[in-house]
Every structure is written in C-alpha cells, then in structure tokens.
Amino acid sequence: xxxxxxxxxxxxxxxxxxxxxxxxxxxxxxxxxxxxxxxxxxxxxxxxxxxxxxxxxxxxxxxxxxxxxxxxxxxxxxxxxxxxxxxxxxxxxxxxxxxxxxxxxxxxxxxxxxxxxxxxxxxxxxxxxxxxxxxxxxxxxxxxxxxxxxxxxxxxxxxxxxxxxxxxxxxxxxxxxxxxxxxxxxxxxxxxxxxxxxxxxxxxxxxxxxxxxxxxxxxxxxxxxxxxxxxxxxxxxxxxxxxxxxxxxxxxxxxxxxxxxxxxxxxxxxxxxxxxxxxxxxxxxxxxxxxxxxxxxxxxxxxxxxxxxxxxxxxxxxxxxxxxxxxxxxxxxxxxxxxxxxxxxxxxxxxxxxxxxxxxxxxxxxxxxxxxxxxxxxxxxxxxxxxxxxxxxxxxxxxxxxxxxxxxxxxxxxxxxxxxxxxxxxxxxxxxxxxxxxxxxxxxxxxxxxxxxxxxxxxxxxxxxxxxxxxxxxxxxxxxxxxxxxxxxxxxxxxxxxxxxxxxxxxxxxxxxxxxxxxxxxxxxxxxxxxxxxxxxxxxxxxxxxxxxxxxxxxxxxxxxxxxxxxxxxxxxxxxxxxxxxxxxxxxxxxxxxxxxxxxxxxxxxxxxxxxxxxxxxxxxxxxxxxxxxxxxxxxxxxxxxxxxxxxxxxxxxxxxxxxxxxxxxxxxxxxxxxxxxxxxxxxxxxxxxxxxxxxxxxxxxxxxxxxxxxxxxxxxxxxxxxxxxxxxxxxxxxxxxxxxxxxxxxxxxxxxxx
Amino acid sequence: xxxxxxxxxxxxxxxxxxxxxxxxxxxxxxxxxxxxxxxxxxxxxxxxxxxxxxxxxxxxxxxxxxxxxxxxxxxxxxxxxxxxxxxxxxxxxxxxxxxxxxxxxxxxxxxxxxxxxxxxxxxxxxxxxxxxxxxxxxxxxxxxxxxxxxxxxxxxxxxxxxxxxxxxxxxxxxxxxxxxxxxxxxxx
Numbered sequence: 001x002x003x004x005x006x007x008x009x010x011x012x013x014x015x016x017x018x019x020x021x022x023x024x025x026x027x028x029x030x031x032x033x034x035x036x037x038x039x040x041x042x043x044x045x046x047x048x049x050x051x052x053x054x055x056x057x058x059x060x061x062x063x064x065x066x067x068x069x070x071x072x073x074x075x076x077x078x079x080x081x082x083x084x085x086x087x088x089x090x091x092x093x094x095x096x097x098x099x100x101x102x103x104x105x106x107x108x109x110x111x112x113x114x115x116x117x118x119x120x121x122x123x124x125x126x127x128x129x130x131x132x133x134x135x136x137x138x139x140x141x142x143x144x145x146x147x148x149x150x151x152x153x154x155x156x157x158x159x160x161x162x163x164x165x166x167x168x169x170x171x172x173x174x175x176x177x178x179x180x181x182x183x184x185x186x187x188x189x190x191x192x193x194x195x196x197x198x199x200x201x202x203x204x205x206x207x208x209x210x211x212x213x214x215x216x217x218x219x220x221x222x223x224x225x226x227x228x229x230x231x232x233x234x235x236x237x238x239x240x241x242x243x244x245x246x247x248x249x250x251x252x253x254x255x256x257x258x259x260x261x262x263x264x265x266x267x268x269x270x271x272x273x274x275x276x277x278x279x280x281x282x283x284x285x286x287x288x289x290x291x292x293x294x295x296x297x298x299x300x301x302x303x304x305x306x307x308x309x310x311x312x313x314x315x316x317x318x319x320x321x322x323x324x325x326x327x328x329x330x331x332x333x334x335x336x337x338x339x340x341x342x343x344x345x346x347x348x349x350x351x352x353x354x355x356x357x358x359x360x361x362x363x364x365x366x367x368x369x370x371x372x373x374x375x376x377x378x379x380x381x382x383x384x385x386x387x388x389x390x391x392x393x394x395x396x397x398x399x400x401x402x403x404x405x406x407x408x409x410x411x412x413x414x415x416x417x418x419x420x421x422x423x424x425x426x427x428x429x430x431x432x433x434x435x436x437x438x439x440x441x442x443x444x445x446x447x448x449x450x451x452x453x454x455x456x457x458x459x460x461x462x463x464x465x466x467x468x469x470x471x472x473x474x475x476x477x478x479x480x481x482x483x484x485x486x487x488x489x490x491x492x493x494x495x496x497x498x499x500x501x502x503x504x505x506x507x508x509x510x511x512x513x514x515x516x517x518x519x520x521x522x523x524x525x526x527x528x529x530x531x532x533x534x535x536x537x538x539x540x541x542x543x544x545x546x547x548x549x550x551x552x553x554x555x556x557x558x559x560x561x562x563x564x565x566x567x568x569x570x571x572x573x574x575x576x577x578x579x580x581x582x583x584x585x586x587x588x589x590x591x592x593x594x595x596x597x598x599x600x601x602x603x604x605x606x607x608x609x610x611x612x613x614x615x616x617x618x619x620x621x622x623x624x625x626x627x628x629x630x631x632x633x634x635x636x637x638x639x640x641x642x643x644x645x646x647x648x649x650x651x652x653x654x655x656x657x658x659x660x661x662x663x664x665x666x667x668x669x670x671x672x673x674x675x676x677x678x679x680x681x682x683x684x685x686x687x688x689x690x691x692x693x694x695x696x697x698x699x700x701x702x703x704x705x706x707x708x709x710x711x712x713x714x715x716x717x718x719x720x721x722x723x724x725x726x727x728x729x730x731x732x733x734x735x736x737x738x739x740x741x742x743x744x745x746x747x748x749x750x751x752x753x754x755x
Numbered sequence: 756x757x758x759x760x761x762x763x764x765x766x767x768x769x770x771x772x773x774x775x776x777x778x779x780x781x782x783x784x785x786x787x788x789x790x791x792x793x794x795x796x797x798x799x800x801x802x803x804x805x806x807x808x809x810x811x812x813x814x815x816x817x818x819x820x821x822x823x824x825x826x827x828x829x830x831x832x833x834x835x836x837x838x839x840x841x842x843x844x845x846x847x848x849x850x851x852x853x854x855x856x857x858x859x860x861x862x863x864x865x866x867x868x869x870x871x872x873x874x875x876x877x878x879x880x881x882x883x884x885x886x887x888x889x890x891x892x893x894x895x896x897x898x899x900x901x902x903x904x905x906x907x908x909x910x911x912x913x914x915x916x917x918x919x920x921x922x923x924x925x926x927x928x929x930x931x932x933x934x935x936x937x938x939x940x941x942x943x
Contacts, residue, residue: 180857181796211856214796215761246851247844249804250758278839279757282804304835308803382778384834427775456781458767459774488784496788505795511763512788518765568771571807571835 003035003069007043014546016047034065038073045080048608054081061087064094068103075107082610086116092123098131110494112516114154118147118165125172138176142183145172146506149189153510166193178203181213185507188219197227212244215507221254234258242271252283278305285313294323301327302340304386307350308575316355324348332371339386342372346389353574357397365394366726376422388426391419392573394727395432396581404584406659407715409440411724413741414716418733427453428572434466435569439586441661442744443473450477460484461524462565468524468531469588472664473751475535481528485551489519518561526555527589530597537675538668538755549605555598560591586661596622600639604676616643631666635673642682651690658705659712664748667694671755701749709745713738757809757841759848762798764791769808772833779831790815790828796852797825801832801841809836812845816858818943821925824915825853827865846881854918862926864915868893869907875914883914885931892938902935913941 002008004026010019020043026036037060045053057077065071071087078085088104101123108116121144128140148169152162169190178184184207191200204220207213217240224233237255240246252272259268265287272283278300284292293314300306301324328348331341345368352361369390376385395412402408413436420429430449437446450467460481468478493516500509519525533548566588570577589597599619602609609615620643623636630652641648651670655663671694674687713734720729767787774781790798790813800811810832818824827849832841846863853860866889867874875885891898894909912932917924928934 212851214759214799214852218760246759248758253804300839303839304837305803305809305839308805308807308835312805384837386834425777453775454777454781457784459771459781462768462771492783492785493788496785496792499789500792503792505792507761508764508791508795511765511791515764515767518768563768565768565771568775571772 019043034070038070042073042077045077050081064091066095096127098127101127109497114151118151121147141172142176145169152193166190182504182506230258230261247277247279249279252279302344306347342387346386353393362394362397363726365390389572399581410712411716411719414734414737417737418729431569441748444747445744447477461563464524465564465588470665471531472668475532485525521559521561523562534672552598552601631669635669638673659708667752698753705745705749757801760802762800809833810841822943825860825863861921862915862917866911869910878914883916885912886915887913887931887934887936890935899938902937
C-alpha cells in the first residue's frame with residue numbers, strides 16, 4: 001500500500017520515528033501531494049498518537065483530496081483511531097467523477113461494505129451518464145439495482161429505507177429491461193421486497209415458459225407455496241415431475257403438500273407410481289403407502305444412503321421388521337459377503353445402534369468387521385470400504401459406556417491406527433485419530449494426519465480447530481492456516497465479487513458477499529491468531545505478536561462467524577453427535593471463550609484504545625461467568641490482579657500424567673502468563689520463581705514421559721487380551737504404534753524443554 | 756432423496772464430507788468463484804432432505820461455431836450417496852441445462868484418466884464416447900511432447916456426448932481411442 005519501500009520497511013519493523021522522518025522529507029519534496037500527508041497521519045495512528053493522527057486526517061479530509069490511495073489511507077487511519085468515516089462518500093459527492101466513484105465502489109467491495117457498494121453504485125449511474133466515457137449506462141443502472149437488492153437482503157435497514165430501496169431498484173430495472181434470467185432474478189427479488197408477490201409470480205411464469213432456469217424455478221415454487229396458491233403449485237409440480245421428468249425430491253414434497261391442501265391425494269399417489277426412483281420410493285413412504293418401506297429397503301437396503309434416508313421415518317417397530325432381520329441372519333452365514341452385502345450389514349447395525357448399544361453390540365460389530373475386512377485386501381487404490389463403520393460404531397459404544405481414561409485413549413489409538421494402516425484414505429478414521437492424538441499429547445501425530453488429508457484453502461477455515469485448540473507445541477501448521485486469510489481470502493474474493501458484477505452473475509453475489517464476510521470474521525481466523533500470538537509471545541517474537549494484534553483489532557463480536565465443521569466427524573455411525581461421547585472429548589472454544597481471549601490480548605496490547613475500560617469490565621464479567629480450566633482460571637486471575645489489584649489465585653497443581661495434552665498446556669500457560677506480565681512491566685518475581693522450579697524439573701521430563709508411556713503400553717496390551725480381544729489387534733501392531741508414539745511424545749516434551 | 760440446487764459460494768463451507776475424499780481436488784477460492792461468476796447455472800449440487808450435500812457438478816461452456824460446448828470440470832459424490840445413480844443425475848441435469856436456452860451447446864465433453872475404468876464405464880453408460888486420447892495430459896512437461904508415447908496412467912480420454920443441436924452427430928466419432936493428440940493441440 002505504501003508508495004515508498006523505505007517508509008514501508010520502517011513501518012514494518014515498528015520504527016515509526018524513522019518512518020515519520022522519511023515522510024517529512026517527502027512532504028518537503030512534494031508539498032502538493034495529499035498522499036504523504038495521509039501517510040503521516042496513518043503512521044502517527046500506528047505509533048499510538050491517535051489524537052494527533054485524527055486531527056491531521058480531519059484537516060486533510062476537509063480539503064477533499066481526490067487521490068484514491070490518499071482516501072484509502074485516510075479511511076484506515078480513522079479506523080485505527082476508532083473514529084471511522086466514509087471518506088470516499090464525502091469526497092465523491094463533491095467530485096463525482098466516474099473514475100473516483102468506481103474506486104469507491106471497488107474499495108467498498110474489498111471491505112465487504114454493502115452499504116458503500118449501494119451508495120457508490122448509485123453515484124456511478126450519475127457519474128457515467130455525465131461522463132464522456134464509452135460505457136453502457138444500462139450496465140451501471142443494473143449494478144445499482146442489484147446493490148439496492150443486496151443492501152435490503154444483507155443488512156439491517158430502517159423500515160423507511162426498506163420500503164424506498166426496492167422501489168428505486170424496480171424503477172432502475174424497468175429501464176434496464178428483463179431479457180435474461182439474471183435480470184428477471186433481480187427484478188423478482190425487488191418485487192418480493194416490495195411485497196408484490198403476485199407480480200413476481202407473473203414475471204417468473206412468463207420467463208420460465210421460455211427458459212428453464214433452476215434458480216427461478218425454485219423461487220417460483222417456493223413463492224407459490226408461501227402465498228398459498230396450492231392448486232397452481234400442484235399443477236406446476238406435476239408438470240416438472242411428469243412432463244419434464246425432473247425427478248426432484250423437493251418438488252415431490254411440494255406436490256404432496258399441495259395435494260393434501262387441494263384434496264388430490266389419490267391422483268398424487270398414482271403419479272408417484274408412474275416411475276420408480278429413490279425419490280418416488282421415498283415419496284410413497286411420505287404418503288404412508290402400504291409396503292413402501294419394504295419396497296425401499298429391497299431397492300436401497302444395499303446402498304449407504306438407506307440409513308440417512310430412513311433414519312427419521314423408520315420407527316423402532318419397523319426397524320425390527322422381518323425383512324431386515326431375515327436378510328441379516330442370512331448374510332451372517334455367508335463366508336464371503338459381497339460389497340453390497342457389507343453395505344446392508346452396515347445399514348443394519350446403524351439402525352440397531354439407534355435403539356441399543358451394549359457389550360453384545362460391540363462384539364457383533366467386531367465380528368462383522370472381521371467377516372468383511374477381507375475386502376480391504378482386494379480394494380483398488382482410493383476405493384471406499386464402508387465396513388470401517390463397524391469399528392466406528394464399536395468405538396462410539398465403548399466410549400459411551402466405559403470410563404474415559406488414559407488406557408482407553410491409547411487403546412483406541414492403537415485400534416484405529418491398525419484399521420487406518422489397511423484403509424489409508426479413510427478420512428473419518430483420520431478425524432477420530434486426530435482428536436484422540438490431541439488428547440494424548442501427541443500433537444505432531446495430529447499434524448501429520450491433518451497434512452495427509454491434503455487440507456487446503458477454505459478447508460483450513462472449517463477444519464483447523466482439530467489441531468489448533470489449546471495447542472501447546474510450536475505453531476507448525478497454524479502458520480499455514482493463518483496464511484489462508486491474507487493470501488487467498490483478501491486477494492481472491494474481492495476481485496471475484498467485482499468479476500461477478502462484470503459478468504452479471506447477480507444471483508450469486510449475495511453468496512459471494514456472505515462468503516467474504518464469514519471468512520473475514522471467521523472464528524477459526526481469530527482462534528488461529530490467538531494460538532499463534534501465544535506461541536510467538538513465549539518465544540519473545542514481538543514483531544509476530546504485533547501482526548496478530550492487528551488481526552485481533554478487527555474482531556467484532558456481533559459479526560463473528562463460526563464456520564467450524566463439527567458435522568463431518570459425526571457423519572458416519574448413526575450420523576449424529578452423541579453428547580455422552582462429545583462431553584468426554586476435550587471441548588473446543590465457545591464464542592465466549594473467544595471473546596475472553598481476544599479481550600485479554602487487546603487489553604495487553606491495545607491499552608490506548610477508547611474501549612480499554614469497557615474491555616476490562618467485559619473481561620472481568622466473562623471471567624466470573626465462564627467455566628474455565630483451573631490453569632486458565634489462574635492465568636486470568638494474574639491479569640486481573642494487575643488490572644484491579646485483586647489477589648491472584650494459587651497456582652493449581654500440575655497434571656500428573658505427561659501422556660495427556662493438558663500437561664503441555666499447563667506449563668505453556670504458566671510461561672505465557674509470565675511473558676504477559678513482563679510485557680505489562682509488572683513485578684514478576686513470584687512468577688519467575690515458579691518458572692525456575694519448572695525449568696529445574698523439566699530436565700527429567702523426557703525420561704519420566706517414556707516411563708509413563710511404557711506403563712500405558714502394558715495396560716493397552718492387557719486391554720487387547722481382555723475387553724478388546726474381539727478386535728484382533730496383534731502384539732506387533734501395538735508395538736509399532738507405541739514406537740511412533742514415543743517419538744511424537746518426545747516432540748511434545750522437547751517443546752516444553754525449549755520454553 | 757435428492758434435489759438439484761444451485762451452488763452458492765457459502766456452500767464451500769459445507770463440502771468436507773465430499774472433498775475430504777482423496778480423489779476430489781480442492782481448488783483455489785477464485786476457481787470456484789470464477790465458475791459461479793461466469794457460468795452461474797452450471798455449478799450446482801445435489802442435496803438430501805436434511806440439507807446434506809450429496810455431490811456437485813462444476814461445469815462451463817467454451818468454444819466457437821460447432822465447437823461450442825459444455826465441459827465438465829468436476830463431478831463428485833459423497834461416499835454415503837454413491838451407487839445410486841447420482842453422478843448420472845448430475846450429468847443428465849447438465850444436458851438439460853446446456854442443450855436449451857441460453858446455452859444451446861453442440862456437445863458436452865470431459866476428461867478422464869485412461870486407467871479410470873469405473874468412470875469410463877459410467878460415462879459410456881450415459882452416452883459418452885471417446886473422442887480422442889490426450890497424451891500426457893496428467894503428466895509432466897516431457898510427457899506432453901510425443902503423441903505416440905501413450906501411457907494410461909497419465910493420458911486422458913476426451914469423452915464427448917452430442918446434444919440435440921448437433922443433428923449430424925459431428926462432434927463425436929467411433930474410432931476416438933485411436934486418435935492421439937497432445938494437450939497443446941486442444942484449442943477451442
């Protein structure tokens with residue numbers, strides 16, 4: 001962003017005084033350039049002189065500079081000073097040239113500012129009409145209409161605007177014309193925002209006659225339903241399903257709803273029989289047709305979709321019906337079940353798991369896994385073996401019923417690693433293992449599996465919580481995760497939003513804008529930043545800490561979007577979260593945890609903020625409200641002692657087992673708390689003596705950890721000779737897994753010894 | 756229970772059960788967003804009644820004159836929804852969308868690794884046939900230079916299906932397996 005590399009590098013290294021000297025020279029050389037005045041204000045703001053920066057920025061803005069780079073710097077300066085202003089709007093109203101207004105529009109897109117997009121696109125229609133440029137004015141009227149639609153759908157507006165904007169949009173669209181699906185889409189949305197639903201139906205009907213646009217079809221059907229036009233809805237659904245043969249479940253469902261409302265169920269039943277598909281078989285179940293469940297099972301009992309399709313409709317009585325039981329018994333006597341048989345058995349056990357899971361169930365899962373896993377030896381590379389679900393069902397049952405202890409965690413790791421060695425692409429097994437590794441202080445093993453999943457780009461946002469929550473070893477992969485936001489989100493998404501406008505993909509823009517907002521305000525982005533900040537603070541890397549603080553300053557509680565994927569982990573077995581198990585696994589951060597952690601860092605590193613006092617109050621309230629682990633509670637109490645003078649809690653006793661991640665976490669928090677107090681220039685004598693004791697002790701950590709691991713290995717061996725015998729895990733497999741675990745544990749302990 | 760639904764950018768948050776599959780590629784954000792911008796109606800998904808994503812189709816149009824066609828860039832299905840004809844549904848929907856207005860393409864094509872027998876059989880069942888072998892398509896620079904050095908591991912079959920606009924079926928041929936081209940020779 002800086003036009004001068006020397007100034008940029010001075011700022012990057014935090015050498016603000018030098019940067020200001022260089023800027024002063026530039027001002028002397030180019031006294032008429034607004035840019036360097038804006039840069040001066042910007043650097044003053046970064047250096048903490050916010051009052052002076054704001055005054056200088058206001059002085060400059062009152063002169064209405066029209067250079068876009070100057071305006072961008074000014075806008076950011078006001079933001080750092082916590083006094084945001086729409087500088088482009090102010091200047092564009094005075095100098096509404098097409099180029100400047102287009103810059104305003106682009107800048108609004110970059111910032112995900114829908115209101116700015118709306119204002120600038122409206123200004124653009126006027127700027128273009130009075131400019132000499134050879135651009136199509138209709139295009140910008142279309143953009144302005146789209147932005148009016150977007151601002152109504154994506155932001156909270158006052159009722160008067162909510163009434164006015166659609167009217168304005170409609171007027172613009174009437175000038176633009178309705179010659180393609182995108183224009184009709186925008187027009188229909190604006191009609192609906194104006195409350196003119198019947199007019200919107202007429203427009204869609206007219207267009208769908210000549211072009212079968214999927215998006216408009218869906219809006220059309222939904223509007224017919226919402227407006228209570230059941231007879232029409234019935235006829236239209238019938239046309240799509242029967243005449244056009246579009247076998248679509250949602251359309252079948254709407255047909256059934258409309259048939260019920262118009263008393264045409266008999267005809268509807270006949271229509272369902274006109275062809276045979278998964279959707280029509282399910283429609284027959286929806287209509288309570290006799291024998292429909294059996295018919296579905298006969299066709300789809302050997303398909304994996306069977307369980308999720310029937311789960312909500314198959315009552316316990318139906319699950320025990322003869323067809324399922326008879327086929328199951330018959331397959332049990334098969335020596336070599338086919339892959340279709342394996343799927344049937346998996347489905348059967350899944351239905352069974354809905355009703356009862358006990359020791360007998362675990363034994364049955366083991367037996368079926370043994371009976372079917374010969375398929376693993378004949379699979380083509382990358383082929384899918386559904387029999388892994390027998391293991392998942394068994395593991396879930398064991399976790400649900402057993403006491404959750406170290407022996408169990410390590411035994412399950414051995415079991416799942418054994419399965420994964422034969423089925424190396426199975427991602428559910430990997431996700432389960434990653435979670436177990438992160439309990440077991442084997443973070444580097446978790447990182448290795450995360451890498452093996454080839455997780456990239458947006459997947460980092462949805463899956464990184466598996467390796468980042470309460471991470472207590474080096475940043476490692478988190479640096480890759482954090483790069484996703486500046487390198488991909490900030491660089492790629494705004495450009496593609498502009499491309500969406502240019503290629504007139506107007507029905508996709510709302511999704512683009514929501515996508516951008518959800519990534520910009522992503523929960524995972526902030527937690528990654530917090531975890532990195534702690535790791536860098538421990539290593540005394542203040543430059544990197546400062547970078548993370550910049551990210552955290554953009555945090556806005558009300559905008560945070562939690563995109564973390566908690567679903568895929570449970571997307572096998574009974575395909576739902578089992579609370580009794582989830583409660584035993586380490587919890588992920590909640591929204592309030594995130595808030596508490598962000599507040600702590602901003603209180604420490606952004607103490608000049610106007611919000612400092614309110615942040616301190618909010619942190620104190622959250623500290624009293626949230627249930628924190630003893631070590632976290634202690635750490636916050638040390639900060640509160642600094643802030644309020646209230647005495648800190650006693651340091652809780654350290655965890656005994658080094659085979660649990662909480663061991664690493666405990667020591668990491670102690671060191672981190674010390675570093676926080678050093679930054680705040682607090683008296684750290686007491687904390688220092690704790691650290692000295694810790695550093696004296698940690699020389700012994702490695703040998704102690706190895707001894708504990710050896711003891712656990714014996715317990716695991718005993719588990720697979722008794723309770724876990726049906727899993728048929730070999731002695732060799734146990735030894736191999738423990739050899740690798742020893743290395744991973746050494747890595748975790750080495751981290752502690754280095755801090 | 757499957758419904759074909761338009762793909763939205765925010766659906767990218769919900770693809771793990773499909774994209775964690777080792778054969779499914781995760782692309783840069785701009786790649787997905789470009790398809791949504793340029794060909795908004797050719798990027799769609801199949802959803803179950805509970806809203807779970809069962810699979811998706813990522814396609815585009817390109818070419819001039821009688822080469823004007825739709826190209827399948829990716830079609831992929833969640834492991835829980837395989838073997839129920841979902842890939843066929845996604846492909847036949849593409850035919851429906853591209854053979855009529857506003858696209859009116861002459862044919863649909865796709866590239867498949869020559870050793871991916873399962874996929875080739877599936878596409879043949881759907882009416883696709885091999886138009887040509889693209890030698891070294893999935894290989895390194897070296898492998899893309901000699902059209903006679905065939906290798907099923909790294910060569911692709913360019914498979915095509917003629918649409919109703921191609922009345923004379925000029926976009927397909929019966930001896931496609933014997934026609935070798937280099938990737939650089941494919942220009943539309």
